[in-house]
Amino acid sequence: MTLFALYVLSLLDGLLCGARVSMGRSAVIRKRSYYVRAQLRGLAGAQIVGTVALVALILVARLSGHRALLRADLEAAAARMLWIFVPYAALVLGNILLRLIPSVDIRSATSVMMLGPLTAIRPLVMMVGVFYGISASTLWETRLLGLFILALMLLLEFALNLRASRAQSCEIHSLV
DSSP: OHHHHHHHHHHHHHHHHHHHHHTTOOOOSOOHHHHHHHHHHHHHHHHHHHHHHHHHHHHHHHHOSOHHHHHHHHHHHHHHHHHHHHHHHHHHHHHHHHTTSSOHHHHHHHIIIIIHHHHHTHHHHHHHHHHHHHHTOOOHHHHHHHHHHHHHHHHHHHHHHHHHHHHHHHHHHHHO
């Protein structure tokens, strides 16, 4: 169940990464469909990362000579990661919910004082969460899988940002 919770958190992270990398990159006035497409790209990217992670997990489990021990070690590492990732996700979602209040002051304050800094520390939170999760692991397979998935999730935002940058350049060239 804890692995599923990490999967759901990774989908949420991908959705928010998709939105974040698209912010301020379009001259379109009505941006709702633009942001929805960006979020769906982030969600699709997170799904791809999740699929690659699942394939890696299955391969490691198949090649492992101690599957039951590996499963227990992975579950324990995932449970430790949730101690870092769940409060962070709750803080981000709480601030996004505050933005539903129809006040420009509150929306601006949440962006400047919370969402901006939370976005800036995302890579650090991911590294701390994974390192905390795998720190007590007894198997090298668990550590390797944790680091592999961390690299995939960090690369997801980079890839989404690169794609958004290219789309922005194309839009600018079409306007000029």
